[in-house]
Amino acid sequence: MKRALAVDDSATMRNLVKIALEAEGFTVDTAGNGQEALELAKKNSYDIVISDINMPVMDGLQFLKEFREINKRTPVLMLTTETEARKKEEAKRLGATGWIVKPFKPEDLVKVVKRVVR
Amino acid sequence: MKYLIKFRLGKSVFDRAIDPRFYIEDLQKLGKAEIKIIKENIPEPDEEPSDEHCFEADVVLETESSLEEIKELLEFILEDGVEIDILEGKNKDKRKEDKQKSEEVPQALLENYKLETEEILSRLRDSLEELHKAPGSLELINEVFRSFHTLKGNTGLILSYGEEPNLKYIHEISHKAESVLQKARDTGIGLSQRHVEILQELVDRLDDLFLAFSEGKEEDAEDIFNLLDELSSFTEKKEEIKQGDGLPSDVSALFNVTSQYVPVFRELCAKGELNEEEEEFFRRSLITLHKLTKELGFEDLNKKIRNLQNAFGNIDFKQFCENLEELAIDLQKLIDSKIPESTREVKKEEKKTFDTSKYVSKSKYLKVEESTVQNLMDIVGELSVFKEWIYLFSNKLQKVYNVPDASKELKDNMHRFRSLMDNLQRTVLEMRMVPVSVLFERFPKLVRDLSRMLGKKVKLEIEGGDTKLDKVIIEKIAEPMIHLVRNAIDHGIETPEEREALGKQIEGRIKIKAFQEGGNVLIEISDDGRGIDIEKIRKKAVEKNLYKEEEISRMSDEEVIQIIFQPGFSTKDQATELSGRGVGMDVVANTIRNLGGEVIIKTQKSLGTTVKLILPLTLAIRKILLVRMGDIIFGVPAEDVGEVFRISRDNVKSLKGIKVIYHRGRVLELDFVCDRLGIKSTSNGTLTLLIDNSLTKGVVVDEVMSTIDTVVKPVPSVLQTPPEISGVTILGDGSIVYVLEVLK
Incomplete structure (x- = not known):
């Protein structure tokens, strides 16, 4: 079974990702910020990580940076908003596989996830 | 449609954990694809991507899909070296068609949204209230920003399923608020109190809108636009805002910025050399300071900063640092002169205690059932x-x-x-x-009221209020403690006239002191009154037929004092309004003993009395002695057991039909609890005895097994058990053990 990590400080978003991916047969862990996510990522191995950018404690870009230091092979999708175009570039530079623009529906998410995980 | 799609991908995609082969597979699904791989060197899963790695291929695709659809599919790698040429056909964008369709929002998602929105709104109210007190606080602004940001994102998500008028307003409000807050945060300028008030009004409106949404009604909220306009005008309109005792928001912004920059300046200057990032920091921070001082009209400072900006990189770094230090001192001086002392203290405090947990919960305490x-x-x-x-x-x-x-x-x-x-x-x-202070807090008023009623002068001293005790114990000792304090004033402290005649200070003293000692908490209540009249107790005990004349004369003073714990004993000649209502020392002693504690009285004639309550720290976990009788295991609370020893059956004597032994010069009455419970004892030659704390009683068991720390639960009410059984506990192997209170 494939395993995913959903990182967002909004419980609504977190659960949306969880519901969407669980319907596709993923096991989904969740974290409320980058710090929590990083700790989970050190303990477990994931097939995909989906992370918000703007979060307290440790934001998504910092998380991405530190995650890529320990893991180069797991695809990471960033959740962005329309207005965060600049951050998209930075995310790419830091090793983000792709991004999903908020708001999105579960099926949009699944479509993108399927593009990067097999 | 026929396309030629050229892949010329290198390290940049592998750095991002992209496998280009997936895209080839996806393209194949769209129609008829001819694939020509030119070069393929994809890193292994555990291999570090390098410049050697590449993926080059040409795909000729015949499909119904539009160019936009293909671009969307290849979105993540489009800029990394993918080219799409149309070979045949004309592109029509079909993508837009299926948008705008209204759909049902999944129930779980909606529930989630409602719950979180309620949370966000309540958090917003709290943070805005704090922000109102300190409108310059960047941390608080960031916190409020984050709440609006999340609300906007969540609302947008629900809206993507279909239009909803209330949500559109909510989205609009949170969007505007977010961008204003972002500006306030990023420029370091902060907010004015008026802006915080507008935000508070907006949150009220959000409340109304959210309620309307939840109830499926429509709320008219055109009025929000005036508020929003006023809110967003704030960065354009420039005015000095000074309200109440609060900081002028702009100076507070300068304060925020300065207190962030100066330490870094000093640190970097100490380093001597700068890297690229640090140089960038200098440039940016000087620009910010430049802007701020200019806007605020601090011309001298502004000039200095301009000079520094020009000098940076052109003059010797050490020289630059000296000038910078001068600026730092000037800035500090300016801020000191602008900010009232008290506010600054608070601000500094805020800085120090700010931590990320603030985002999670506002209070250090959590209310738990x-x-x-x-x-x-x-x-x-x-x-x-x-x-x-x-x-x-x-x-x-x-x-x-x-x-x-x-x-x-x-x-x-x-x-x-x-x-x-x-x-x-x-x-x-x-x-x-819980700290005992929650209980001690009541005493000053109690002492004041009582001494007034009784015409006495009393000064109360309290010590050790922060000593912690199980909440249940605190609740149970409240009544006895009030009684003891009442006693001390009523019986202990003399009237002012008496005290004067005795050469004592006219004002009597009562001291309540709590402290921890080992696994116990001790509470002492002492007074400097007349002390307990032991002779009076002796007389009274005989009068009340509690003891015979000759018995009393044989008893030591300590033993005599214990008599006051006996039911129905009161030495005061006339029961006053306060004491002597049947709740006497016997009730006090019983309550404390039932908690597993002890009461000790020390008294000295004319000098005073001290009552010491020895209490367990907690009632939750108890040490239990496991004993065997026949083939059944019972528990006995370890605190009841003073001593355990084995004795030969021959030593048991019979005294007036009661089985006794002599032990340490005392006669101990033996309790063959097996017989009472109808258990067949297996011991023959030797008896194992559990002796109580005051060495008056011995309980006979077959064997003492071990001690355990455990939770003792009350006997379920459906079980009818003999009075000796006070509770049950569960052992490691799952078996249930009855706890016996046979030594009380």
Whole structure:
């Protein structure tokens, strides 16, 4: 079974990702910020990580940076908003596989996830 | 449509964990694809991507899909070296068609949204209230920003399923608020109190809108646009805002910026050399300071900053740092002169204590239902019992299942589990602990009222209010303590005239002191009054037929004092309005003993009395002695047991039909509890005795097995049990043990 990590400080978003991916047969862990996510990522191995950018404690870009230091092979999708175009570039530079623009529906998410995980 | 799609991908995609082959597969699904791989060197899963790695291919695709659809599919790698040419056909964008369709929002998602929105709104109200007090605080602004940001994102998500008028307003408000806050945060300028007030009004409107949304009604909210306009005008309109005692918001912005920059400046100057990032920091921070001082009209400073900006990179770094230090001092001076002392203190405090936990909860305290803590306590208790089971199991592994290696490994690692368990137990116990000050707080008023009523002058001293005690114990000792204080004033402290005649200070003293000693908490209530008249107790005891003349004369003073704990004993000639209503020292003593504690009285004639309450720290976990009678195991609370010893049956004597032994010069009455409970004892030659704390009674059991720390629960009411059984506890192997109160 494939395993995913959903990182967002909004419980609504977190659960949306969880519901969407669980319907596709993923096991989904969740974290409320980058710090929590990083700790989970050190303990477990994931097939995909989906992370918000703007979060307290440790934001998504910092998380991405530190995650890529320990893991180069797991695809990471960033959740962005329309207005965060600049951050998209930075995310790419830091090793983000792709991004999903908020708001999105579960099926949009699944479509993108399927593009990067097999 | 026929396309030629050229892949010329290198390291940049592999750095991002992209496998280009997936895209080829996806393209194949769209129609008829001819694939020509030119070069393929994809890193292995555990291989570090390098410039050697590449993926080059040409795909000719015949499909119904539009160019936009293909671009969307290849979105993540489009800029990394993918080219799409149209070979045949004309592109029509079909993508837009299926947008705008209204759909049902999944129920779980909607529930989630509602719950979180309620949370966000309540958090917003709290943070805005704080922000109102300190409109310049960048941390608070960031916190409010984050709330609006999340609200906007969530609302947008729900809206993407279909239009909803209330949500559109909510989205609009949170969007505007977010961008204003972002500006306030990023420029370091902060907000004015008026802006915070607008935000508060907007949150009220958000409340209305959200309620309307939840109830499926439509709320007219055109009025928000005026508020929003006023809110967003703030960065354009420039005015000095000074309101109440609050900081002028702009100076507070300068304060924020300065207090952030100066330490970094100093640190970097100490380093001597700068890297690229640090140089960038200097440039940017000087620009910010430049802007701020210019806007605020601090011309001298502004000039200095301009000079520094020009000098940066052109003059010697050391020279630059000296000038910078001068600026830092000037800035500090300016801020000191602008900010009232008190506000600055508060601000500094805020800085220091700010931490990320603020985002999670506003208060250091968490309100938890008492029963929840009790449940947790029970679980911990059962876990600690389970711990014993694991220990037993490791023995079984060795002896019964014959796998000594597994047994050893388990045992070797048990200590970690044990220490974690101990930690957990301590922490949970800590949750039930409350400072005794919650009880002591009542006493000043009590003492004032009582001394007035009784015409006495009393000064109360309280010490050790921060000593912690189980909440349940605190509740139970409240009544007895009030009684003791009442006693001290009523019986102990003399009238001012008496005291004067005795050469004592006219004002009497009562001292309440709490402290921890080992596993107990001691509470002392002492007065400097007349002390307890022991002769009077002797007389009274005889008068009340509690003791005979000759009995009393043989008793020591200490023993005589104990008489006041007996029911119905009161030495005051006339019961006053306050004492002598049947709640006497006997009730006090009983309450404390039932808690597993003890009461000790010390008194000296004319000097005063001290009542000492010795209390257990907690009632939750008790030490239980496991004893065997026949083939049944019982528990006895260890605090009841003063001594355990074995004695030959021959030493048992009969005194007026009662079985006794002589022990340490005393006669101990023996209790063959087996007989009372109808259990057949297996002991023959030797008896095992549990002796109570005051060495008056011995309970006969067959064997003492061990002691355990456990949670004792009351006997379920459906069970009819003899009065000796006070509770039950569960052992590691799951068996249930009755706890006997036979030594009380």
